[in-house]
Amino acid sequence: MDNEMTPNEEAELFGEDFNTTNSIDVPELLIDQVIGQDHAVEVVKKAASQRRHVMMIGTPGTGKSMLAKAMAELLPKEELEDIMTYPNLEDNNNPKIREVPAGKGREIVLAHKMESRKKAQSRNMLMMFLVFGIVMYSFYVGQLLWGIIAAIMILMLTRQFMPKEEMMIPKLIVSNYQKDHAPYIDATGTHAGALLGDVRHDPFQSGGLETPSHDRVESGDIHKSHKGVLFIDEINTLKLESQQSLLTALQEKEYAITGQSERSSGALVKTEPVPCDFIMVAAGNLDAMEKMHPALRSRIKGYGYEVFMRDSMEDTLENRKTLVRFVAQEVARDGHIPSFDKDAVNEVIREARRRAGRKGHLTLKFRDLGGLIRVAGDIAHSENAEITTAKHVLAAKKIARSIEQQLADSYLERRKDYQLFTKVGAAVGRVNGLAVMGGDSGIVLPIMAEVTPTQSTGQGHVIATGMLKDIAKEAVQNVSAVIKNVTGENVINNDIHIQFIGTYEGVEGDSASISIATAVISAMENIPIDQTVAMTGSLSVRGDVLPIGGATYKIEAAAQAGIKKVIIPKSNEADVLIEENYRDMVEIIPVTTIAEVIEHSLVGEDKAGIIKKLRKLTEMNAIKMTES
Ligand code: ADP
Numbered sequence: 001m002d003n004e005m006t007p008n009e010e011a012e013l014f015g016e017d018f019n020t021t022n023s024i025d026v027p028e029l030l031i032d033q034v035i036g037q038d039h040a041v042e043v044v045k046k047a048a049s050q051r052r053h054v055m056m057i058g059t060p061g062t063g064k065s066m067l068a069k070a071m072a073e074l075l076p077k078e079e080l081e082d083i084m085t086y087p088n089l090e091d092n093n094n095p096k097i098r099e100v101p102a103g104k105g106r107e108i109v110l111a112h113k114m115e116s117r118k119k120a121q122s123r124n125m126l127m128m129f130l131v132f133g134i135v136m137y138s139f140y141v142g143q144l145l146w147g148i149i150a151a152i153m154i155l156m157l158t159r160q161f162m163p164k165e166e167m168m169i170p171k172l173i174v175s176n177y178q179k180d181h182a183p184y185i186d187a188t189g190t191h192a193g194a195l196l197g198d199v200r201h202d203p204f205q206s207g208g209l210e211t212p213s214h215d216r217v218e219s220g221d222i223h224k225s226h227k228g229v230l231f232i233d234e235i236n237t238l239k240l241e242s243q244q245s246l247l248t249a250l251q252e253k254e255y256a257i258t259g260q261s262e263r264s265s266g267a268l269v270k271t272e273p274v275p276c277d278f279i280m281v282a283a284g285n286l287d288a289m290e291k292m293h294p295a296l297r298s299r300i301k302g303y304g305y306e307v308f309m310r311d312s313m314e315d316t317l318e319n320r321k322t323l324v325r326f327v328a329q330e331v332a333r334d335g336h337i338p339s340f341d342k343d344a345v346n347e348v349i350r351e352a353r354r355r356a357g358r359k360g361h362l363t364l365k366f367r368d369l370g371g372l373i374r375v376a377g378d379i380a381h382s383e384n385a386e387i388t389t390a391k392h393v394l395a396a397k398k399i400a401r402s403i404e405q406q407l408a409d410s411y412l413e414r415r416k417d418y419q420l421f422t423k424v425g426a427a428v429g430r431v432n433g434l435a436v437m438g439g440d441s442g443i444v445l446p447i448m449a450e451v452t453p454t455q456s457t458g459q460g461h462v463i464a465t466g467m468l469k470d471i472a473k474e475a476v477q478n479v480s481a482v483i484k485n486v487t488g489e490n491v492i493n494n495d496i497h498i499q500f501i502g503t504y505e506g507v508e509g510d511s512a513s514i515s516i517a518t519a520v521i522s523a524m525e526n527i528p529i530d531q532t533v534a535m536t537g538s539l540s541v542r543g544d545v546l547p548i549g550g551a552t553y554k555i556e557a558a559a560q561a562g563i564k565k566v567i568i569p570k571s572n573e574a575d576v577l578i579e580e581n582y583r584d585m586v587e588i589i590p591v592t593t594i595a596e597v598i599e600h601s602l603v604g605e606d607k608a609g610i611i612k613k614l615r616k617l618t619e620m621n622a623i624k625m626t627e628s
Pocket of ligand 1: 065
């Protein structure tokens with residue numbers, strides 16, 4: 001099972017002129033940097049030209065926000081506008097809203113400020129003359145004290161009643177001054193005020209110290225993304241009221257700003273409608289769609305596109321080349337890490353194949369892969385190396401372990417302490433199963449079976465414990481079908497107890513099926529199971545071993561735990577890409593039927609009869625299949 005690239009492929013992949021990623025061209029436009037999501041790229045281009053909303057569903061880190069950002073780059077910047085608030089002299093609580101071409105807003109505010117400063121200056125001059133005149137005159141007529149009192153009174157009165165120029169200066173609430181492209185605003189996880197705009201509370205509501213209401217208006221993300229892109233990830237976590245408001249904003253393309261906190265003075269204020277003609281890119285994983293406000297979802301459906309993000313791409317030379325570019329892109333984006341040499345890139349590609357967890361595929365979960373590149377680069381940087389090499393990438397792989405992997409390590413140690421699983425000798429009704437935690441780390445999961453005479457009359461029961469979820473429960477039922485075929489009588493008169501050991505987080509999926517079957521058969525027939533073997537595999541009711549997920553991680557976990565042989569479904573054989581250091585530690589045994597599983601895991605001569613029966617079962621089914 002050699003998954004190394006052949007020398008030929010390697011030469012073809014890297015070409016003649018590539019020594020380090022420094023010489024790889026990184027496309028200028030973000031949309032051209034997106035890798036492996038051709039369909040999404042096409043949709044985004046189309047949506048940008050037609051100003052349609054987009055919903056992206058898929059695994060985190062596959063490029064959703066990147067695509068939204070790329071979309072903003074594609075939008076025409078000529079249409080950008082600045083938005084300003086002006087005082088409303090008729091109704092102070094209803095500030096006016098004006099739009100001006102991008103960049104103009106700043107000029108207007110500056111001009112207003114200059115003018116008000118000038119006016120204030122000339123007013124002050126005038127006052128100075130007046131006060132000086134009064135004082136001089138009173139001195140001349142011998143009434144200096146009265147003159148001074150009069151001057152102070154005049155100063156106070158004008159302060160109170162003269163119009164304040166600075167209060168009339170408009171406020172720029174959305175500025176596109178010197179923007180290279182249309183705005184991209186990420187509103188993931190924002191509260192209503194930040195999303196929809198707000199009016200600040202005014203602690204001094206009178207007495208000449210108050211801030212005019214138009215000056216307290218703050219725009220929301222929906223306004224800041226006017227003529228641009230508003231990106232909201234995990235859209236379902238947005239409060240329903242906010243989703244409702246978002247829908248109104250989408251439909252009306254304008255949304256008045258009002259104070260969001262009910263008891264503040266801001267709640268009295270409501271501006272004229274503020275334009276918010278944005279394109280929405282909503283993102284999330286599959287269940288985001290279910291929990292999303294149905295009206296909002298149907299709005300996007302009706303007036304936009306929905307895209308499903310892929311999480312792996314085929315392992316072709318062409319695609320590997322794009323991965324080389326990905327490394328170059330990430331190095332360029334980071335700006336601080338040294339470029340990668342061929343071997344280092346090769347190691348990253350290897351990891352991309354491993355992480356795909358699927359035969360002949362490369363992962364598209366690029367955020368994590370980018371993380372690995374940065375850690376490798378940081379290690380190289382800390383060693384003052386000019387170039388990041390394979391050695392640095394390998395070191396990074398050890399450090400950049402996910403929380404789940406670290407958790408799995410600590411479980412493993414604890415399990416070893418308490419000897420939850422054994423890896424020597426043989427035992428009846430006890431099997432080392434394998435499971436995956438958090439998507440990318442394996443764990444040894446012991447399963448025990450015990451057969452006891454049934455207490456209920458006539459019918460034996462299958463009782464499984466260990467916090468099994470639905471699919472795992474069904475798997476137990478399916479396994480029972482196979483067992484009934486083999487052991488017949490025993491099932492009727494006995495209860496079968498199946499226990500998953502130490503599964504505090506519950507058991508999902510059906511990849512423990514062959515382990516359950518082995519444990520039960522061993523317990524029923526009283527034939528011991530080889531404890532140096534671990535296994536994973538799903539099982540059909542006819543005894544075929546079916547593929548499972550996470551084969552690589554499971555085998556690595558078994559190797560780490562000191563297991564010598566791992567039984568896996570033959571159909572998963574090509575998914576296996578275990579790390580170099582585990583290769584000599586375990587033997588991998590691919591199987592297609594439960595008979596083979598039993599053959600490799602039970603010890604002693606007694607197993608022959610069972611194997612025969614199991615073979616017959618699958619053979620019979622195979623014949624049935626060909627007949628039909
Ligand atoms: P998501 O929004 O799907 O969670 P992001 O767009 O935030 O993922 O991706 C994080 C980073 O990973 C990006 O900034 C980019 O560097 C890299 N990345 C993710 N997907 C891709 C892709 N398809 N092509 C190139 N780089 C990607």
